[in-house]
Amino acid sequence: MSDKFDYAGLGLKCGLEIHQQLDSKQKLFCRCPTQIRETGESTYEFFRYLRPTASEMGETDRAALEQSKLKRKYVYKGYDTTCLVENDDEPPKELDREALDIALSISKLLKMKPVDQVHVMRKIVVDGSNTSGFQRTAFLGKDGHLDTSVGPVGVGVLCLEEEACQKIEDKGDSIIYSLDRLGIPLVEIGTDPDIISPAHAKETAQQIGMLLRSTGKVKRGLGTIRQDVNISIAKGARVELKGVQALDMIETIVEREVERQVNLLEIRDELLERGALACDTIFDVTDLFKETKSKVVKKALKKGKVLAVLLPGFAGFVGREVQPGRRLGTEFSDRAKTSGVGGIFHTDELPKYGISEDEVSSLRETVGAGENDAVVMVADSEKRARGAMESVIIRARETLEGVPEETRRALPDGNSSYLRPLPGAARMYPETDVPQTEVSEEYFLSVEVPELLTERAKRFESEFDLHKELSEKIVYSTYLPLFEDMMQRFAQNQNINATLVVRTLTGTLPELKRDGVEIDNLDDHHFIDVFTLVANGDISKEAIDQVLREMAADPSMSAEDAADKLGLGGVDTESIEAFIDTVISEREEFVREKGLAAIGPLMGPVMAEFRGKVDGKLVSDILKQKINKYIN
Incomplete structure (x- = not known):
């Protein structure tokens, strides 16, 4: 940004x-x-x-x-x-x-x-x-x-x-x-x-x-x-902005609040130059809307009144934008809503919402509004409406002073809305039901300091020969404890390496989720069972995603049962070699022409034949051995 x-x-x-x-x-x-x-x-x-x-x-x-x-x-x-x-x-x-x-x-x-x-x-x-x-x-x-x-x-x-x-x-x-x-x-x-x-x-x-x-x-x-x-x-x-959930929104939120304060200061200066005021009088204008076509006002009139306040010099400013898509009138409305009303109307946006031009003219005339004046009104029960108008008057006065101190709610788009005033010192007082706890020097020194994730990522790079990107992915992943557990369990096993584990946890699982697989059904023991099969040579690493799919669909199923259901039992080396001999003989001219470069193209049909029952490295090694004999 x-x-x-x-x-x-x-x-x-x-x-x-x-x-x-x-x-x-x-x-x-x-x-x-x-x-x-x-x-x-x-x-x-x-x-x-x-x-x-x-x-x-x-x-x-x-x-x-x-x-x-x-x-x-x-x-x-x-x-x-x-x-x-x-x-x-x-x-x-x-x-x-x-x-x-x-x-x-x-x-x-x-x-x-x-x-x-x-x-x-x-x-x-x-x-x-x-x-x-x-x-x-x-x-x-x-x-x-x-x-x-x-x-x-x-x-x-x-x-x-x-x-x-x-x-x-x-x-x-x-x-x-x-x-x-x-x-x-x-x-x-x-x-x-x-x-x-x-x-x-x-x-x-x-x-x-x-x-x-x-x-x-x-x-x-x-x-x-x-x-x-x-x-x-x-x-x-x-201003305190509460409840920022997404880290990526912090930049936007800071920028938008600065923008809001800059705009409010500009509005204040222009209002003062115009001689704007915030009057205390609250007008009862209910009679003006007895025949209104506005559904919002008609509904409100069944239980209350229409009240209005005059803001001399505010015409054109209540509709002024202070944040993208939010106006000074929105700030007034936020304050009014603290009294329980659904919102307010103001003359910078009227006629609108079914309120006619004649009704607006009558409203302006009743409260004595001039060309440069704005009128704000609300329709609700009398108690709520009066509380709302009192809040608008207070917020209008604050507009003439600049930016009010307040607590605001962070919105998903980076803007903010009024929540409540900033709390004061009167908010805190002692808790008498909980005894104090001593923090001695000895106790504080005994508290362990964990290894930073940044340092752990560097350690994984050297200790497990992991690429930097994969190291950073796993240390910031929720699967970090599981990764460390599996690396300890399978430390001496040649079929399991850190790259395979990290790519499964941070790559395969998101892919399965995008395919609609309920990966939340999988617990640590599911992954440990699957990798145990790989470690023992019972399935190939290419079969991991298939077995995980089966267990996600039925979490009570063991990895061994899932592999059996998929027909992924182990295959003896003689069967693999026999099939590879057949493949090479059927593509004799291609193999003689390409030599060892034929390994890649031939991997496909061999792996397809055994469908996750054999490890790709084993197939590659046998192909290399067979092709070398064939062309020499």
Whole structure:
């Protein structure tokens, strides 16, 4: 991606927060397994309504207050693998030591200074993702750094915390959560704002990801790692972008947020030059739409009103683009939706949605809008509509100030939408139910530091004579532990080599998946059984994909049974030699003309005859021997 902006000139400050689930046996504050279940396996459910509480200083977090405005019902599905701790019906147990060990090993990789004592805190979260209304988190280390191609990036924060519930369904007035994910240990890694460009953000995330996977103790798969990005420019404001799932999108997300802040600053300057204002008055314009043809408005009028606000000087700006496909009006709409409405209308886009030109004219006249003024309106229940208009007024005022500090949701296309205000210090307070954990110097020194994946790839190149590309493929693959196991099992076997194993795991399996084969049905023992047959000479390496196909279709089938079903029993050398003699005699003129160059063309019919029953190298060696005798 080419740099669209002069990021240094704009004063870009960017930092990452990486949230990675740990692959420990137990959850962080109970002894339940870290197992994700199918929702159909749920054995019970209950519901809660969550409300924000004040901190010890009597302050209430602004983000929690906004989240609580909707007063949603939260339904939780439990399982036979969850317990009363997840239900918030029993106090948490002490911090899981395995998770702490993994987190401290990560702190060592990041060259961080550990704490002497681990104190657990409560972080208020009232979006329903935790039954207690808060998340338990513990600060473990500080003052680390990460080496990158453009210099070190500071790592100021490492926390060990519990994962939230998994959202199953959003029904508007209620949300259904699954308790199986709640309490899975995860680490939060926060970098300093040392990242200088979108490409640097991606590189930093890749480096952290490599370090995490080097432990061999982190979960893999969709949703097990999340990246949040903190971004600001010199004249803008800090914005936290939550939930970046795809590493490849980080560059686009950073660029799009810089673009948004640049555009908002330009809009502010032009609005101030025009003398724009954000008025407090909310107009009830319901009567203007009693005969409307707009289906959206008619539906809303059955249960509520149409309210509007006047924005003097905003004409032409509400429809101004701030990110590709997203406008200032979209920002207003995001804020309005926090009150539960579906969206807003504004005069930069009207007439539209069945609202007529006459209705727009009447609207403008009723609120006293001039040529340079914009009008924003909403149709919903009076309470929701009024809350929505109040939010629009606040966002319009912020537009005249520049870029508001806020937490935003990262969207799949690289844009972002408003989520909630940035949380403040009132969000955190001590957890009194979990005892502190000592981190002595002796304990910290005893924590093992794993071999980095980059170093392991180099070792595989020399130790197993692997090509660099294959070495890198396998160390970043989920099959790395299986590869190392098989290389140890078959270390002395001439039929098995690292190249064959890696190509099977990183090449053959993706090909089978593209063909519709259910490769997820295959466990480690399936692969070990197949390679055992190859090691013993019972099947050729060319038959591996056929046997894997059979076992994927019926996972209860052994590799030996699959080979028998396919007719891949071993063939004696005499039968192979006899068939090769026949092939050579039938192509005598061709063999005399080509000599040893005939080996390649003759391999095809021989391998086709034995269909995976013999190894290609054995066939090649016999062909070479026979042709040499024939032409000499």
